[in-house]
């Protein structure tokens with residue numbers, strides 16, 4: 236079984252991004268936060284730290300966990316109109332009553348470095364240039380890095396979220412995989428996931444995918460980052476059990492996560508260099 240780690244790939248992407256960022260005016264990323272969620276705030280700190288390391292300016296705009304949707308909308312619109320800001324990201328989760336899908340429409344698609352605006356998702360589906368959500372892009376980057384063939388192969392995505400499952404299905408289709416998307420209402424999940432040559436778990440349920448869900452030799456990508464009670468992190472895949480069956484598997488932590496952060500910064504550098 237091959238362990239597909241993301242750390243080296245993330246470092247390589249950051250090195251490239253540092254060079255791209257140095258080629259023009261300093262790229263600037265604005266991260267809008269309206270949550271007290273610990274995992275989410277951890278991600279924001281790690282984005283800020285990684286941005287600094289590659290020469291990208293990062294403004295964290297914290298509106299507080301009680302922020303009204305109108306205030307979030309207004310902030311996204313102002314940042315989108317600010318010529319000094321090249322990338323705008325709205326962190327999730329959001330306060331009750333605020334919809335990420337609705338609010339993301341206020342992000343200028345040219346600055347939409349986490350692919351959250353519905354226009355970005357539509358463009359992605361239509362095969363037009365757009366920023367893909369960094370997490371979905373990270374799955375493809377890992378598969379490419381480890382030279383996993385996609386053309387003509389059966390890919391199964393578990394999870395249909397707007398940030399991962401749906402955009403990822405389009406990215407995989409674009410690469411000529413045969414794609415099936417499963418979700419909470421899928422009957423007999425294991426019978427579907429067992430047909431996968433490439434299996435991606437992106438649901439947010441700790442250890443949902445066990446040995447019985449995986450075909451021998453399959454490539455398994457674990458997108459889940461579920462916090463544990465002891466302050467650790469566990470994926471959607473039962474690593475120990477699936478490692479006995481799979482041909483290759485990404486670890487959590489140290490798999491998709493670091494590549495996600497690196498790609499968000501790459502997108503920001505590219506947004507800054509758009510003609």
Ligand SMILES: Nc1nc(=O)c2c([nH]1)NC[C@@H]1CN(c3ccc(C(=O)N[C@@H](CCC(=O)O)C(=O)O)cc3)C=[N+]21
Nearest residue numbers: 275278325326327328370460468488489490492493495
């Ligand atoms: N609009 C939006 N886009 C997101 O992409 C988004 C979001 N909101 N809200 C929160 C989640 C969470 N998320 C993570 C990204 C990287 C790691 C990551 O790099 N984790 C490290 C380990 C961290 C540790 O050890 O605690 C790793 O996997 O190696 C984790 C979690 C992106 N999210």
